[in-house]
Amino acid sequence: MGHNFEPLKNDLLLRAAWGQKVERPPMWVMRQAGRYLPEYHEAKGKRDFFECCRDPEVASTITLQPVERYTGLLDAAIIFSDILVIPQAMGMVVEMVDKKGPHFPSPLKTPDDGQYDQVLARNVDVAAELGYVYDAITLTRKKLAGQVPLIGFCGAPWTLFCYMVEGGGTKLFSQVKTWIYKYPEESKKLLSKIADICVDHLALQVKAGAQLVMVFDSWAGELGPSSYRQFSEPYLAHIAEKLPAKLQSLGLDRVPMTVFPKGAWYALDSACNLGYNVVGMDWLQDAKDAVKIRGDRDIVFQGNADPGILYGTKEGITAAVQEMVDGFWVGNKGWIANLGHGITPGVHPDNLKHFFEEVHRLTKN
Ligand code: CP3
Numbered sequence: 231m232g233h234n235f236e237p238l239k240n241d242l243l244l245r246a247a248w249g250q251k252v253e254r255p256p257m258w259v260m261r262q263a264g265r266y267l268p269e270y271h272e273a274k275g276k277r278d279f280f281e282c283c284r285d286p287e288v289a290s291t292i293t294l295q296p297v298e299r300y301t302g303l304l305d306a307a308i309i310f311s312d313i314l315v316i317p318q319a320m321g322m323v324v325e326m327v328d329k330k331g332p333h334f335p336s337p338l339k340t341p342d343d344g345q346y347d348q349v350l351a352r353n354v355d356v357a358a359e360l361g362y363v364y365d366a367i368t369l370t371r372k373k374l375a376g377q378v379p380l381i382g383f384c385g386a387p388w389t390l391f392c393y394m395v396e397g398g399g400t401k402l403f404s405q406v407k408t409w410i411y412k413y414p415e416e417s418k419k420l421l422s423k424i425a426d427i428c429v430d431h432l433a434l435q436v437k438a439g440a441q442l443v444m445v446f447d448s449w450a451g452e453l454g455p456s457s458y459r460q461f462s463e464p465y466l467a468h469i470a471e472k473l474p475a476k477l478q479s480l481g482l483d484r485v486p487m488t489v490f491p492k493g494a495w496y497a498l499d500s501a502c503n504l505g506y507n508v509v510g511m512d513w514l515q516d517a518k519d520a521v522k523i524r525g526d527r528d529i530v531f532q533g534n535a536d537p538g539i540l541y542g543t544k545e546g547i548t549a550a551v552q553e554m555v556d557g558f559w560v561g562n563k564g565w566i567a568n569l570g571h572g573i574t575p576g577v578h579p580d581n582l583k584h585f586f587e588e589v590h591r592l593t594k595n
Contacts (some may be wrong), residue, residue, distance in 0.1 A: 231441055233368065233371070233438075233470075234310070235371045235372065235376065235439060236375045236376035236389060236400065237283065237376050238375060238376045238378075238379060238441075239376045240305060240376075240377060240378050240379075242254070242256040242305045243256040243258070243305045243378070243379050243380065243442065243566065244379055244441060244486060245566070245567055246341070246563065246564075247442055247486035247488070247507050247508050247528075247530055247566065248486055248507065249507065249528045249563065249564070250563065251313045251528055251561070251562045251563045252255070252563060253562070253595075254351055254518070254590065254593045254594070254595075255305065255558075255559055255565045255566060255567045255589065255593055256305035256307055256566050256567070257303070257304065257305055257382070257463065257566065257567035257568065257586060257589050258306035258307075258404075258566075258568060259568055259569045259572075259573050259582065259585075260308075260568060260571060260572040260573065261572030262296040262304070262308065262573060262582075263292045263293055263296050263307075263310050264572070264573065264575070264577040265294055266573055266574070266575055266576065266577045266578075266579060266582075267295055267296065267299070267579060268579075269295050269299070270295060273288060273291050273292050273295070273381055274288070274292070278325075278326065279312070279326035280312070280324070282310070282320075282525055283310065283311050283312055283315065283362070283366075284362045284377075285362070286366040286368075286369045287313065287363060287366040287369070289309070289310045289362075289366040289370070290310075290369045290370040290373055292310040292369045293307050293308070293309055293366075293380075294307065294370065294373055294374065295370070295375060297374070297378060299579065300582070300583060300586055303583070303586040303587070303590070304378060304522060304586070305378055305380055306378050306379050306380070306381050306442070307370065307374060307379075307380050307381065308380075308381040308383065308444075309363070309366060309367050309370060309380060309381065309383070309440065310366070311363050311366065311383070311437070311488075312326075313383070313384060313385025313390060313393075313446055313448075313584045314332055314358055314385070314390075314393060315363060315431075316384060316385060316390055316392060316424065316427055316428065316431060317334070317390060317394050318353060319354050319359035319360050319425065319427065319431075320349055320354055320394075320424075321348070321349060321352050321354075322334060322336070322337075322349070322394060323335050323336065324393075324418055325590070328581075329369075329525055330391055330399075330401045331396045331398060332393060332398050332399065333397065333399045334394065334397040334398060334413050335397075336397075337395055337396060337397030337398075337405070338394050338396060338409075338420075339395075340413070341413050341416035345416045346416065346420070348416045349394075349423075350419060350420060350423060350558055354427050354430075356427060356430045356431045356434055357430075357434060357518065358396055360431060363431075363434075363435065363438075364434050364437070364438035364502050367380065367382060367438040367440055368438045368439050368508070370439070371438075371439035375497045378441055378541050379441040379442060380439060380441055380442075381434075381440065381441070381442050381443070381444055382435030382436065382438075382440025382442070382443045383431060383432075383443060383444040383445070383446060384428045384431050384432055384435075384443070384445055384446070385445075385446050385447075385491075386428070386445050386446060386447035386450070386462065386465065386469075386491070387421045387422075387424040387425045387428065387462075387466075387469075388421065388447055388449060388450060388453070388461055388462035388465060389446060389447050389449045389450070390424050391406065391409075391417065391420060391421055391424060391461075392449045392452070395409050402586045403449070403452050406452075410457065410460075410461050416460065418460075418461070421461065421464075421465050422465070422468070424465070424591075425444060425465040425468045425469055426468075426472075428445065428469050429468075429469055429472045429473050429476050430476070430585070432445075432469070432473055433473060433476040433477055433480060434483070436477055436485050437480055437482055440485065441485055442485050442486045442487075442508075443473070443485055443486075443487055443488070443507075444487075444488040444489075444490060444510070445466060445469055445487070445488070445489050445490065445506075446490050446492075447462060447489070447490060447491040447492060447494070448490075448492050448571075449465060449492070449493075450491035450492055450493055450494040450497075451491075451492055451493015451495075451512075451514075452493070453494070454496075455496045455497065458480060458491075458494055458496075458497055459497075460501075460586065461487075462479045462490075462491065462494070463497065463500065463504070464506055466489055466506075467504045467505060469487075469507050470487055470489070470504050470505030471486065471505055486507040486508060486510070487505070487506045487507055487530060488506060488507065488508035488509070488510055489501060489504060489506040489508070489509055489510065490509075490510030490511075490532070491509075491510075492510075492512050492571060493512060493514065494533075495511070495512075495514045495515045495567055498511065498515065498520060498523050498524075499523050502523070502524055502527050502529045503527075503553035504590075505585070507529070507578070508528060508529070508530045508531070508532050508566060509529055509530070509531055509532070509533075510531075510532040510533055510548075510568070511531060511532070511533040511534045511570065511571055512533060512534055512570035512571055513533070513534050513535060513536040513570035513571075515534060515568075516534070516557065517531075517534065517553065517554055517556070517558045518557040519555020520534075520557070520558075521557060521558065521560060521564075524564075529564070530563075530564050530565065530566060531558055531564060531565055531566070532565075532566040532568050533554075533568050533569070534554065534558075534568070534569070534570040535550045535551065535553075535554055535568075535569050535570055535585070536550070536569070536570055537569045537570065537571055537572065537573050537574050537577070538574075540569075540573065540574075540577040540578075540581045540582060540585065540587075541574075541576070541577065541581075543579070547581060547584050547585050547588060548573065548584075548588050548592075551567075551585060551588040551589055551592055552568065552592055554589075555592045555593055567589045569585075
């Protein structure tokens with residue numbers, strides 16, 4: 231499709247994600263390009279977070295940093311961007327406040343606040359609004375020169391909806407709970423709209439060069455099983471169903487798809503039937519139990535060590551890796567090694583290196 235990228239020298243992640251037998255589990259970590267790395271702060275300089283996302287040169291530099299630092303250890307890069315570019319494309323203002331996180335000056339208040347209708351009615355042209363993401367992906371593919379595959383991503387509709395009504399991070403989820411329990415139909419309309427935009431955004435990321443896509447449902451676990459089935463899961467399924475057809479209409483090959491319904495351990499069984507190739511999980515799930523729940527389904531798991539282990543000792547990291555290997559690494563397939571959520575600021579980069587080295591060592595045949 232117009233691009234002439236160098237062939238992949240390391241396609242371990244893609245083979246594993248398609249469910250094939252592999253020589254060792256591929257590995258990468260969520261937020262591998264980020265604040266725990268001194269070179270990230272250097273590249274970012276005095277720029278605002280979203281300024282970095284919008285500058286393909288800066289975004290691609292940051293994306294490559296962990297691949298370069300952990301030479302030969304990482305099996306994937308993930309494009310430096312954010313899940314909140316979708317609300318931005320929908321016309322909402324999102325700022326990143328230093329040390330506090332994302333902030334929406336005007337979150338959606340109620341279905342009759344005027345803004346809700348505006349957001350619903352808006353014809354969102356992601357190609358026009360988010361062109362910088364696609365440019366960053368294409369430039370990153372060129373710079374990677376086939377070293378490892380590049381992952382594209384988006385936020386799940388439920389998680390994006392949380393941010394759009396809460397206006398930022400929250401402990402109570404009081405606004406979004408008001409929406410779903412007081413205005414369920416209006417909530418679902420917006421969730422559907424977001425889901426369609428997710429499909430478009432992922433498709434254009436693939437067109438630009440993303441070789442696997444991941445949907446982050448970071449707040450899935452804030453819902454109980456029945457609410458999750460109403461307000462999160464149908465929209466995850468919608469994305470998995472529509473993306474392949476969308477890719478086909480653009481003349482593009484399918485790519486493996488990963489879903490990460492964080493915290494929704496109770497829904498692991500149905501997550502395996504949503505149409506994704508890979509299911510990510512956090513550390514609330516026991517690896518051996520997860521493998522039992524999967525049974526003989528052709529699903530690959532991704533995860534799941536507590537990122538907090540990286541604040542501890544080398545021995546503790548080794549033990550956590552061993553537990554994952556014992557649980558997930560059966561029959562040389564079905565597992566992508568990762569943490570159970572993003573790596574946190576303040577972690578020493580050498581502890582992450584130890585984590586990677588231990589995955590290698592403990593999965594050697
Ligand atoms: O390396 C990578 O994983 C790629 C880039 C990436 C970022 N955000 C960069 C980032 C990815 C995949 C994301 C996804 C994202 N963004 C999620 C889903 C994953 C998750 O962690 O649950 C969510 C919920 C967001 C929203 C968001 N963006 C928050 C809550 C914050 C601030 C607080 C925090 O936990 O970091 C961000 C900012 C952000 N996104 C940073 C980075 C490197 C830190 C920005 C900075 O201060 O420099």
